[in-house]
Amino acid sequence: MSYSAQNIRNICLLGHGGNGKTSLAESMLYLTGGTIRLGSPVDGNTVCDYDPEEIRRKISISTAVAPVEYNGCKINVLDTPGYFDFAGEVIQALYVCDAAIIVCSAKAGMSVGAEKAWEYCDSRSLPRILYISKTDEENSDYNAAFATLRERFGKNIAPVAAPIWDENKKVIGFIDVLHKRAFKAGPKGERIEIDVPEDKLPVLDELYDALKESVAETSEEFMDKYFSGEDFTYAEMIQGLRQGVRDLSLFPVVCGSALSGLGTRMLLDTIVELLPSPLEGQPLMGENDAGEVDEFVTSPGALPCALVWKTVSDQYGKYSYLKVLSGNLKPDMQVVNARTGETEKLGRLYIMKGKKAEEVKELGCGDIGAVSKMDSFKTGDTICDPRKVVKLASMPFPEPCYSVAIAPKTKGQEDKVAGGLTRLNEEDLTFNWVNNAETRQMVLSGTGDMQTDVLVSKLKSRFGVEVELSIPRVAYREKIRKKVEVQGRHKKQSGGHGQFGDVKIRFEPGESEELEFCEEVFGGAVPKNYFPAVEKGLREAVQHGVLAGYPVVNLKATLFDGSYHPVDSSEMAFKTAAQLAYKAGLPDASPVLLEPIGELKVTIPDSYMGDIIGDLNKRRGRVMGMNPDGKGNQIVEAEVPMAEMMTYAIDLRSMTQSRGSFTFHFVRYEEAPPMVQQKAIEAAKAMEE
Numbered sequence: 001m002s003y004s005a006q007n008i009r010n011i012c013l014l015g016h017g018g019n020g021k022t023s024l025a026e027s028m029l030y031l032t033g034g035t036i037r038l039g040s041p042v043d044g045n046t047v048c049d050y051d052p053e054e055i056r057r058k059i060s061i062s063t064a065v066a067p068v069e070y071n072g073c074k075i076n077v078l079d080t081p082g083y084f085d086f087a088g089e090v091i092q093a094l095y096v097c098d099a100a101i102i103v104c105s106a107k108a109g110m111s112v113g114a115e116k117a118w119e120y121c122d123s124r125s126l127p128r129i130l131y132i133s134k135t136d137e138e139n140s141d142y143n144a145a146f147a148t149l150r151e152r153f154g155k156n157i158a159p160v161a162a163p164i165w166d167e168n169k170k171v172i173g174f175i176d177v178l179h180k181r182a183f184k185a186g187p188k189g190e191r192i193e194i195d196v197p198e199d200k201l202p203v204l205d206e207l208y209d210a211l212k213e214s215v216a217e218t219s220e221e222f223m224d225k226y227f228s229g230e231d232f233t234y235a236e237m238i239q240g241l242r243q244g245v246r247d248l249s250l251f252p253v254v255c256g257s258a259l260s261g262l263g264t265r266m267l268l269d270t271i272v273e274l275l276p277s278p279l280e281g282q283p284l285m286g287e288n289d290a291g292e293v294d295e296f297v298t299s300p301g302a303l304p305c306a307l308v309w310k311t312v313s314d315q316y317g318k319y320s321y322l323k324v325l326s327g328n329l330k331p332d333m334q335v336v337n338a339r340t341g342e343t344e345k346l347g348r349l350y351i352m353k354g355k356k357a358e359e360v361k362e363l364g365c366g367d368i369g370a371v372s373k374m375d376s377f378k379t380g381d382t383i384c385d386p387r388k389v390v391k392l393a394s395m396p397f398p399e400p401c402y403s404v405a406i407a408p409k410t411k412g413q414e415d416k417v418a419g420g421l422t423r424l425n426e427e428d429l430t431f432n433w434v435n436n437a438e439t440r441q442m443v444l445s446g447t448g449d450m451q452t453d454v455l456v457s458k459l460k461s462r463f464g465v466e467v468e469l470s471i472p473r474v475a476y477r478e479k480i481r482k483k484v485e486v487q488g489r490h491k492k493q494s495g496g497h498g499q500f501g502d503v504k505i506r507f508e509p510g511e512s513e514e515l516e517f518c519e520e521v522f523g524g525a526v527p528k529n530y531f532p533a534v535e536k537g538l539r540e541a542v543q544h545g546v547l548a549g550y551p552v553v554n555l556k557a558t559l560f561d562g563s564y565h566p567v568d569s570s571e572m573a574f575k576t577a578a579q580l581a582y583k584a585g586l587p588d589a590s591p592v593l594l595e596p597i598g599e600l601k602v603t604i605p606d607s608y609m610g611d612i613i614g615d616l617n618k619r620r621g622r623v624m625g626m627n628p629d630g631k632g633n634q635i636v637e638a639e640v641p642m643a644e645m646m647t648y649a650i651d652l653r654s655m656t657q658s659r660g661s662f663t664f665h666f667v668r669y670e671e672a673p674p675m676v677q678q679k680a681i682e683a684a685k686a687m688e689e
Contacts, residue, residue, distance in 0.1 A: 005298065006279055008278055012079075012093040013103055014121070018082065019103045019114075023040065023041060025077050027258040028068045031190070032070050034066070034067070038261075041059075050064065053457055060082065062081065062427070063081070063090070065352045067368075075272070076368045078097060085447045085449070085451035094121075095124075098278055098282070099126055099276060104130060104149065105132070105145070109149065112658045129274070130149055132145050133258060142163050149253065160178050161176060161255050161256075162174060162204075174255060178234075182194050188261070215241060219240070222236065278366030283297050288390055306323060306329055308321065308377050322370060329349060330349070332345055339382070340376065347373045350369055379429055401445075401448075401649045404443070406433070408467055410466070416464075417459065423462075428451075431445060438551070441473060477593070478591055479555065479594060480555065481589070481592060482590040484589045487503070499573040502577060504560055508556050518558040521561065521562070526561075532571075534578040537578030537582075538582060540575075545591065547592075547681055562577075594672060595642070595676060598639070598664045599638075599667045600616075600640050603629060603634070603635050604633060604659065605656070612636055612656075615655060
């Protein structure tokens with residue numbers, strides 16, 4: 001069935017891992033006839049957690065789409081992972097959603113995951129509903145959970161539902177504040193109306209008055225009506241609440257239990273009645289052919305345009321997930337990829353429900369679907385009608401902050417690892433990898449250890465290659481601190497044409513990082529045509545220092561004397577002589593190891609300041625300054641040796657309960673302390689052996 005844009009709701013489920021987002025999506029599908037049974041993440045049979053890794057770990061790893069049809073509306077539910085290593089998946093979902101549901105547990109209340117979700121929504125100005133889950137489980141406390149939300153977000157929190165308890169404090173139903181009715185869940189999760197209990201009538205009146213007050217604040221007309229003591233009609237209540245939700249002055253709170261289905265229909269009603277359609281959502285920024293940047297407004301009547309917001313690549317093929325931003329998409333339609341400028345013919349179109357793809361003849365404006373076998377499409381691409389090409393702003397993925405060295409367990413499978421990572425990188429843009437020629441390692445960088453662990457598992461299960469992880473080696477440098485003059489003499493007579501080269505070179509500390517080569521030869525002691533050979537020999541030699549084999553920097557070499565043989569001298573002989581001089585002279589020039597230093601910026605709540613500073617001191621860091629970011633956080637700026645930062649992503653997470661974040665970039669090399677030098681030299685020797 002095709003839906004017009006005003007009857008579509010694109011929402012994402014956000015919140016801490018384990019708070020019940022996937023179970024809630026499952027409950028929505030089951031109660032609306034989208035599935036014939038209620039799946040459970042523990043049993044590994046839900047619609048949204050279908051990847052073998054998700055089933056094995058019993059957590060969500062990637063965003064899944066669950067289309068729910070309810071009361072003439074299509075609700076595209078995007079179930080996002082709650083673990084912070086998979087934040088890239090959350091960012092993709094936020095980019096195409098028009099509203100969010102932040103799921104908080106009645107056991108934990110306002111968790112770190114909910115705080116992060118709130119920040120994500122703020123950054124995109126997304127309307128949101130708060131859903132308190134697991135209200136009927138043991139040790140759950142709805143009132144305490146609601147109190148933490150109220151404390152954190154103030155009076156903008158408006159409960160549109162409240163639980164009903166029996167004498168044993170067990171939740172048996174809930175009150176629908178807006179409709180002034182009460183319900184309980186039937187055996188199959190259906191909603192059964194009951195009378196509002198006597199003791200709950202004052203609570204209902206109090207909550208309804210609070211809602212009326214919230215509605216009154218959405219317009220002057222409503223404010224006048226409220227103060228004159230008139231009641232609002234139901235239509236006015238809905239209009240006011242919708243306005244409050246859209247302008248972010250109101251955040252409705254719904255509660256329930258995904259397992260029993262309690263409160264799920266109430267949540268669906270709230271989504272349909274109060275959340276914006278794609279036509280009312282936040283516009284994305286786009287750049288036209290002329291390079292002008294402007295808001296891209298969703299419009300059904302305009303020329304077709306869609307955003308590729310996610311890619312799934314498996315053994316069955318490749319699906320590019322799309323959100324249609326204007327017009328309609330049809331199979332075989334000619335479109336332009338704004339990134340490449342190429343015109344292509346669209347493949348088959350699908351509506352995705354977890355891993356199940358249902359082919360459709362059209363994707364309407366505002367809807368979310370997928371196109372198959374478009375190998376050139378990448379996440380973030382905009383595809384448009386050739387008559388109007390627009391390139392939408394790219395998604396702001398977090399910088400990789402955790403690196404490991406990755407190597408195949410079986411020698412010779414490096415290409416297989418690289419090929420597997422290339423395919424996995426099509427799906428997940430939050431990691432990258434490089435072959436570091438200097439340390440002779442393949443280095444994988446991403447968001448954290450859990451993401452890395454999942455990538456390793458996928459390399460084995462999908463591409464049949466087992467890998468080992470280790471701490472990446474540090475790329476040190478070497479330099480000299482003293483001036484030395486040294487002779488390098490290469491002489492070889494073994495019958496026939498001999499070899500002879502003789503140079504005297506002065507080595508001293510230089511200004512430039514590159515080798516600085518000069519010559520001061522008088523009287524033709526070394527003919528000019530051999531100067532390039534001497535320089536070439538030295539340039540090759542400085543790639544390997546005399547202490548631990550690391551490249552030598554800040555070196556000035558001056559050729560000032562030497563001798564030659566009119567028959568036996570050659571370019572090769574002088575190149576070898578220069579390298580002999582290098583090996584002989586540098587150990588006497590007081591060589592030292594330099595270590596890379598990076599600039600660190602850590603964003604943390606004030607309360608963690610002491611722990612963070614103490615930890616940076618242990619890592620030989622120098623704190624350069626602290627600045628408030630205006631959101632109750634401090635940004636600590638420091639310079640820290642890169643060797644001390646290998647596990648910082650994991651350590652910061654545990655120190656700040658995942659509230660901290662950081663960026664880290666190389667700035668320069670500095671002389672390493674003697675103990676560090678000793679360890680690095682010993683490690684290099686062990687590696688050579």
